[in-house]
Amino acid sequence: MSTDTLQQSIEHFFAAGPAAIGDKDALAAFLQLRDALEAGTLRSAEADASSPIGWRVNAWVKRGILLGFRLGMLESMNGSNAVAHPMLSFVDKATYPVRRFKPDQGIRIVPGGSSVRSGAHLAKGVVMMPPAYVNVGAFVDEGTMIDSHALVGSCAQIGKRVHLSAAAQIGGVLEPINASPVIIEDDALIGGNTGVYEGTIVRSRAVLAAGVILTRGTPVYDLPNNTILKATPETPLIIPSGAVVVAGSRAITKGTGKDLGLSVYTPIIVKYRDEKTDLSTTLEDLLR
Numbered sequence: 001m002s003t004d005t006l007q008q009s010i011e012h013f014f015a016a017g018p019a020a021i022g023d024k025d026a027l028a029a030f031l032q033l034r035d036a037l038e039a040g041t042l043r044s045a046e047a048d049a050s051s052p053i054g055w056r057v058n059a060w061v062k063r064g065i066l067l068g069f070r071l072g073m074l075e076s077m078n079g080s081n082a083v084a085h086p087m088l089s090f091v092d093k094a095t096y097p098v099r100r101f102k103p104d105q106g107i108r109i110v111p112g113g114s115s116v117r118s119g120a121h122l123a124k125g126v127v128m129m130p131p132a133y134v135n136v137g138a139f140v141d142e143g144t145m146i147d148s149h150a151l152v153g154s155c156a157q158i159g160k161r162v163h164l165s166a167a168a169q170i171g172g173v174l175e176p177i178n179a180s181p182v183i184i185e186d187d188a189l190i191g192g193n194t195g196v197y198e199g200t201i202v203r204s205r206a207v208l209a210a211g212v213i214l215t216r217g218t219p220v221y222d223l224p225n226n227t228i229l230k231a232t233p234e235t236p237l238i239i240p241s242g243a244v245v246v247a248g249s250r251a252i253t254k255g256t257g258k259d260l261g262l263s264v265y266t267p268i269i270v271k272y273r274d275e276k277t278d279l280s281t282t283l284e285d286l287l288r
Helices: 003-015 024-039 059-071 255-259 275-280
Strands: 045-047 055-057 074-077 090-093 220-222 227-229 243-251 263-272
Touching (some): 003 059, 024 059
Antiparallel strands (some): 045 055, 220 227
16 A cells, blocks of 8 residues: 555554454554565654754654554564574564564674564664664664664664664654654764663764763753754754764752752763864774
């Protein structure tokens, strides 16, 4: 069926609530949506130049993902190996088995405990180092590296040639339905032990140094431009293109916190990416 027809079906069966459970047409619509998500022909969010933030959330797609959880029953499953192994067994919704890959897809899943859930898209040239996890609805574009202990949460959008360093956590979002997912644009470098949550957008070529945490409530101090970046009720936190962000702190200036000499964490843009910064990241190409 066409995308418009699929959207109508998903909306219908989602609105039906528990009555959709056991309906073969509801399951068929969901499976078509899941296949399209895996193929990358359908996304929970996509670039849109007409939007103030440059992206459009496809809320009906997220409703379709939630429909899949409603329709699925718990069942025992085995890991992604062709031969079942008792050490790889787990229990999950039948509608979301682990994805399996073939060499001709050009995706490297290095052995050691990584997993990609059905309904997630990995493009050609993606590398996953173990252990790592990609959740349903996520889109990971060409040439991206997902390093050890990294998480790509539900519906997160990861661009081309991104490096998610060890233990980077890219938050997911299924609810609220209209909330924007975390978006990491092309050629960004996400350092180790970073956390990007609550719909934050990291623009192309930005660099997050190790330990940076970004949330909707996190103010970011842009030193080169002498300004403070914040989310608004209408827009998420947005890290500008080429920004180099490090973890810093700022002093508490009043009350008991001041008396005790305390400070609070704050991310700081210390510079914008230049040739020297680019040279320091060329090592990533050797790892792919």
